[in-house]
Amino acid sequence: MEDPPFLSNDQILRYGRHLILPAIGMDVQRRICNSSVLVVGAGGLGSPVLQYLAGAGVGRIGIIDADEVDISNLHRQVIHSESEVSNPKVDSARDSCLAINSSIIVETFNERFSRSNAIELVQNYDLVADCTDNVSSRYLINDIAVMCGKPDVSGGAIGTEGQLTVYNYKGGPCYRCLHPKPPPPETVSNCSDNGVLGVVPGIIGSLQAMEILKIVGQFGEPLSAKLLIFDGLSCSFRSMRLRSRSPTCDVCGDKPTIPNVLTDPTADLIDYNEFCGSCHVELDAKDCPSVSCEEYKSIVDQGDEHVLLDVRELVQYEICSLPNSINIPFAQMKERIGEVFKEIGQTDIDPLFGKPVQPVPVYLICRRGIDSLSAARLLLSKDAKNVINIRGGLLQWHRTIDSEFPLY
Numbered sequence: 029m030e031d032p033p034f035l036s037n038d039q040i041l042r043y044g045r046h047l048i049l050p051a052i053g054m055d056v057q058r059r060i061c062n063s064s065v066l067v068v069g070a071g072g073l074g075s076p077v078l079q080y081l082a083g084a085g086v087g088r089i090g091i092i093d094a095d096e097v098d099i100s101n102l103h104r105q106v107i108h109s110e111s112e113v114s115n116p117k118v119d120s121a122r123d124s125c126l127a128i129n130s131s132i133i134v135e136t137f138n139e140r141f142s143r144s145n146a147i148e149l150v151q152n153y154d155l156v157a158d159c160t161d162n163v164s165s166r167y168l169i170n171d172i173a174v175m176c177g178k179p180d181v182s183g184g185a186i187g188t189e190g191q192l193t194v195y196n197y198k199g200g201p202c203y204r205c206l207h208p209k210p211p212p213p214e215t216v217s218n219c220s221d222n223g224v225l226g227v228v229p230g231i232i233g234s235l236q237a238m239e240i241l242k243i244v245g246q247f248g249e250p251l252s253a254k255l256l257i258f259d260g261l262s263c264s265f266r267s268m269r270l271r272s273r274s275p276t277c278d279v280c281g282d283k284p285t286i287p288n289v290l291t292d293p294t295a296d297l298i299d300y301n302e303f304c305g306s307c308h309v310e311l312d313a314k315d316c317p318s319v320s321c322e323e324y325k326s327i328v329d330q331g332d333e334h335v336l337l338d339v340r341e342l343v344q345y346e347i348c349s350l351p352n353s354i355n356i357p358f359a360q361m362k363e364r365i366g367e368v369f370k371e372i373g374q375t376d377i378d379p380l381f382g383k384p385v386q387p388v389p390v391y392l393i394c395r396r397g398i399d400s401l402s403a404a405r406l407l408l409s410k411d412a413k414n415v416i417n418i419r420g421g422l423l424q425w426h427r428t429i430d431s432e433f434p435l436y
């Protein structure tokens with residue numbers, strides 16, 4: 029990183045409160061002004077990261093995101109505003125950054141960070157900030173950061189908790205050293221399914237910005253080989269020491285099994301979605317009977333006897349639900365399986381013949397049709413009869429049957 033020769037009078041005025049800090053001063057601020065950072069994801073974490081980097085004068089900021097601003101983003105994605113709803117997040121984020129500091133360069137990429145663009149992008153910046161919300165992007169960002177020799181400042185926030193660490197910094201561990209295998213897809217949650225308290229990504233993203241400034245400005249002690257965990261409910265922070273770089277790591281170890289496409293031009297990057305099993309969520313799964321929302325609506329309209337089992341968490345069920353449904357959250361179904369069978373009428377014995385009664389169909393629903401599919405599979409594995417998933421769940425119900433049904 030080359031230091032610019034001096035700070036202009038305008039810069040001295042703008043960054044004056046940094047410059048008088050003994051920890052910063054002219055040299056650090058000049059390094060910050062001469063640095064470049066790629067921010068992947070302009071959502072809940074990306075918002076404060078981008079705002080603080082712009083304010084601090086990071087000279088060139090890259091923003092990559094393929095999403096558009098949604099009204100449900102605004103409680104936490106504070107870089108966007110109501111007037112930007114439906115516009116590309118990268119455009120909205122760029123305008124906000126430049127409104128804070130018009131003297132910096134902001135480069136935007138209205139696309140997903142993927143195998144096809146990753147190397148070229150990361151090579152072109154000093155550091156990459158992982159502000160995404162999914163496991164396959166985390167592995168991809170990590171691997172490319174390792175191959176390009178760039179630090180990866182990574183944040184995560186869900187519900188009321190968040191975490192933060194710096195990977196691949198001066199011989200420290202990378203994401204793969206700590207997580208050689210991705211978690212099973214069904215155990216992975218996100219803000220859209222589980223909710224997030226808006227300020228939590230705000231806090232983690234602000235800390236991510238702090239770590240980025242320390243690395244590009246070369247001051248303080250970056251959070252390498254340590255994980256910071258924040259619990260918003262008790263307002264407590266915990267810091268855990270992480271293992272050091274693993275010699276058996278598949279990407280930064282002594283004998284990497286992930287080909288380095290930088291040093292071996294004939295090699296290809298792996299398919300990260302496949303690696304993380306993300307494409308295993310087959311919504312119209314062949315192993316489970318299913319109906320569309322339209323088909324279920326005609327069953328209701330015909331008055332066909334059935335049970336409607338809503339498997340969302342109670343807090344979601346209380347927001348809205350279809351008439352005559354019963355609620356047993358998928359997360360509790362294993363422990364409450366006896367109760368589930370009772371509720372769906374599959375333990376009833378015909379008093380005349382002393383045999384189980386012919387069960388009525390059981391339709392399962394959730395928000396998007398994913399948990400209900402898993403719940404249906406669970407019931408089928410326990411020999412439940414006549415179990416049917418409603419594809420697309422309540423979101424699809426809103427789209428195709430009843431636009432007045434609340435969307436959340």
Ligand SMILES: Nc1ncnc2c1ncn2[C@@H]1O[C@H](COP(=O)(O)OP(=O)(O)OP(=O)(O)O)[C@@H](O)[C@H]1O
Pocket residue numbers: 068069070071072073092093094095100101105117139140141142159160161162165218219220221
């Ligand atoms: N591979 C990727 N490349 C670029 N951007 C990504 C990638 N993966 C995720 N993102 C972006 O990261 C951001 C993450 O934001 P956040 O976690 O706040 O949730 P969201 O996707 O905006 O909203 P919600 O989860 O409520 O639907 C999103 O804007 C998303 O588009």
